[in-house]
Amino acid sequence: MQAIIIVGGGMVGLSLALMLAKLELKVTLLEAIKYPDYQAQGGETPYHSSFDARNTALSRRSVEIYQELGLWETLQQYATPIHQVHISEQGSFGKAKLVNTExxxxxxxxxxxxxxLGRVLLQSVQKNAxxxxxxxxxxxxxxxxxNKVSITALKDNxxxxxxSQLVIAADGRDSFCxxxxGIGxxxxxxxQVAIVTTVQTSKPHQQVGFERFSPLGPLALLPLxxxxxRSVVWPVKKGTEQEWLGEENDQHFLDALQQTYGDRAGKFEKTGKRFSYPLSQVLAHQQISGRVVLMGNAAxxxxxxxxxxxxxxxxxAFVLCRYLAHQQQHGLDLGDHEMLKSYEQARxxxxxxxxxxxxxxxxxxSNHNPILKIARNTGLLAFDLIPGVKPMVATFAMGLKA
Incomplete structure (x- = not known):
């Protein structure tokens, strides 16, 4: 059997490879950058461009997927549950709260x-036959x-x-594939540019996540x-990011967090190194072309x-694997265009x-119009008070209706 080719070995590509392997489908996974040698690093976890300084909030559905792959027991050692989510806007009356027990x-x-996450996924892939x-x-x-997709690649010159019958392009926002x-x-x-780091606070996080909308940008503070x-993701206006980066700006950054959050998290005591990432929305005009599927940020x-x-x-990735499992069980073409189009429509x-x-x-x-500000804060109050709204939003956020 020809191996399915995945181009792009970030967290999506690695996860998809493990899903396909569970179906006993052969996979060839191509990654442009050399992975870290974790054995040589010992206990250290070096950053790789795909496993960077950011943190990921895994939804309930994502946790279930990793449970089905047999990875959650290992991943859970480094994961922190979110038991509450508090949503508010700085200097405004609107507030909303989600509580897991409710x-x-x-x-x-x-x-x-x-x-x-990247380390666990990579080591699992490396051990998979x-x-x-x-x-x-x-x-x-x-x-x-x-009948096939052909790829030419360079390794060590x-x-x-x-x-392959099927190629899955998970090679990122600027996808070569x-x-x-020719997909536009x-x-x-x-x-905006996202400022990303980890901070330490005087109060324990108690598994509470905050989404705080501030004049500088929407600020997420999540338990680690x-x-x-706590994890910080703070989108700020492009061109202002240097104000927040570098050790010389540590206290300035902590002071800004303190001003934005007040005493909800206690005192912001320490910050790690800050990293910045430009923010844009990039949507492919189509996700299927012949025998090629766009996946992850490429899509x-x-x-x-x-x-x-x-x-x-x-x-x-999970739904695509469901379609491929059907093809495999019935001895059908894994790269069948009509099947792939059906997957695209389903998603x-x-x-x-x-x-x-x-x-x-x-x-x-992001709109500071005072009338719109009143409207969105009224919406936050309605979210918190109107029966039936919270369960609907919570289910959507947890990915349980896909």
Whole structure:
């Protein structure tokens, strides 16, 4: 059997490879950057461009997927549950709160550092007999006919030729494969840069996550492994990021957090190194071309507000595997175009809801019109008081209706 080729070995590509391997489908996974040698590093967890300084809030559905893959017992050692979510706007009256016991769930999700998540996924892939992992390899050509997809790649200045019935392109926002296929994109630049770090506070987080809309940008503060550690994702206006980066700005950054949050988290005592990432929405015009599927950020890159991006990608991967399992069980073509189009159609509703929600939240809370400010704060109060709204939103955020 020809191996399915996945281009892109970030967290989505690695997760997808493990899902396919569970179906006993052979996979060849290509990653452009050389992975860290964790054995040589000992206890250290070095950052890799795919397993960077950011943290991921795994939805309930994502946790279930990793449970089905047999990975959750290991991942859970580094994960922190979210038992409450507090939503508010600085200097305004509107507030809303989600509490896990009221919604009758163990948690709304789990927060895990990308470096740890990536390490567990990578080591699982490296041990899996169904997966051939080739890192440090650059795809230079992609073409296809009605029977196969052909890939040319370079590794250590040597050319590699690969063919498969099916190629899955999970090679990121600036996907080479998407460009090689001539698939266009719609791009919206939010004119924001996300400042990402970890902080320590004087009060324990008690598994509470905050989404705080401030004049500088929507600020997420999520609980991390260790009672006093919290993840910070703060989108700020592009061009102002240098004000928040560098050790010389540590206290300035902590003071800004303190002003934004007040004493909800206690005193912001320490901050780690800050990293910055430009924010834009990039949506591919189509996710299927012949025998090639776009996956992850190659298909849809969205704003990190509400932490939905990776969870959406994981649900895409899970549903694609369901379609491929059917093809495998019936001895059918894994790259059948009509089957792949059916997968694409099946995912559009979930994708559109998440993309619309995240985009409207960012645009809505970025507008400082006083009338709109009153309207959105009234909406927050309504969210907190009207029966039936919270369960609906919680279910959506947990990814349980996909």
């Amino acid at each position: 919604e009758k769930v163990e948690s709304f999700g789990q927060v895990i550092e990308n470096a740890w 169904f997966i051939e992992l080739i890192d440090g390899v650059q795809v230079t050509q992609l073409s296809q006919d009605k 040597h050319e590699i030729q690969l063919q 998407r460009q090689a296929l 994109v719609d791009v919206h630049d939010y004119d 492994h260790g009672d006093y550690r 849809h890159t969205i704003h990190p507000v509400a932490g939905q991006g990776f969870n959406l990608c994981l649900r895409d 559009l509703s979930d994708q559109k809801k998440v993309i619309f929600f995240c985009d409207k939240v960012v645009r809505g809370f």
